[in-house]
Amino acid sequence: MVVKNRSSHEEGRGDMASEPGSDAKALGVASVQRALNILTAFQVNDSGLTLAELSRRTGYYKSTLLRLLATLQDHRFVSKLPDGRYTLGSIVFYLGQVYDQSLNLRAVIEPVLKDLAKETDEDAMFEIRENDSRLVLLRSDGQQRVREHVMVGTLLPLDVGAPGHVLTRFANGPGRHTGEDLIIDSFGERDPEIAGVAAPVFGPGSRLIGSLCVTGTITRFHNKEHLRAIRAAVMRAARQLTSSLGGEARSIFP
The missing domain is CATH 1.10.10.10 (Winged helix-like DNA-binding domain superfamily/Winged helix DNA-binding domain)
Incomplete structure (x- = not known):
């Protein structure tokens, strides 16, 4: 800065x-x-x-x-x-x-995930990179009967799905991307019936901490109004977490 x-x-x-x-x-x-x-x-x-x-x-x-x-x-x-x-x-x-060890990611992220799941009525997850995979670190379930059943602790492919693209594309920081440019959608990449919207969460020095994601069925996500609302909610939540975790939220998510 x-x-x-x-x-x-x-x-x-x-x-x-x-x-x-x-x-x-x-x-x-x-x-x-x-x-x-x-x-x-x-x-x-x-x-x-x-x-x-x-x-x-x-x-x-x-x-x-x-x-x-x-x-x-x-x-x-x-x-x-x-x-x-x-x-x-x-x-x-x-x-x-000292900062890294004292920071309780669960305490910071879980309330945001719960609010995001409630607002979108879809599943909300936070994933981090684990070598050449992505790890589902935290999740909060929505109220939909038909949804993706992925447990906390599950390892998923890094090269498919919106969260994986976020973790690879922004591994070295946001670069020149800001706001909506940081939001990534995926449709049927890992599962032909599942879609997702993900955004990066950054910490101090624009260090990538993880990927915030909302997932649901392709049928629901093909509804343009629903998808637009999810993208906006994901960006707000990513901005909130970036700010809470010490990142430059105002410049990254203006």
Whole structure:
């Protein structure tokens, strides 16, 4: 995520900490905000950023950056490479591990699945990639008598079905796709009588977490109004989960 450049006037206010009458508390908050903006200036494919590039991305003077980077280095949030470039430090990886281990996917996803199944009156599932297959991690049944009977824990082919296409197509993030471009439909690929609508769910750094899917009979999904309503519901649910799991929901699902 590239931080929007700030004006030189705004930047200049950040260098007034020593002036008489300055509000120490406000300046402290501003320093924290600047430090966070530096950290979020790093992007997924960055192998290291020069001071000039960090200045361009944040809009901060190099003198301001050097002071903040020194503090971030002291606390291992940033590391400096031998060639002078900067990377995120080891503490960021550690915090990511803490976040992953503390996050209870079931507690976050199950309520959304239940609401989605109730809204669409179809089965809702959340699937993740398991090597060359997809695993049904969680599901919530709709009220239809005729439906797909797939148990939690079932391994399904990765190369067929809407959830499988989502897990392969967006394995490296959404790319330039946003909103409805992320929704994938499938009709009779794995089972000739079953259709599905799926969307990706992303976490921090646009990392793909899994695929959210609604399935039902082809007969019901051929109803254009019903299909349109399902697609809209799936996108709303995917946006909600992406936001809850730390992803950039506003930009991915505008």
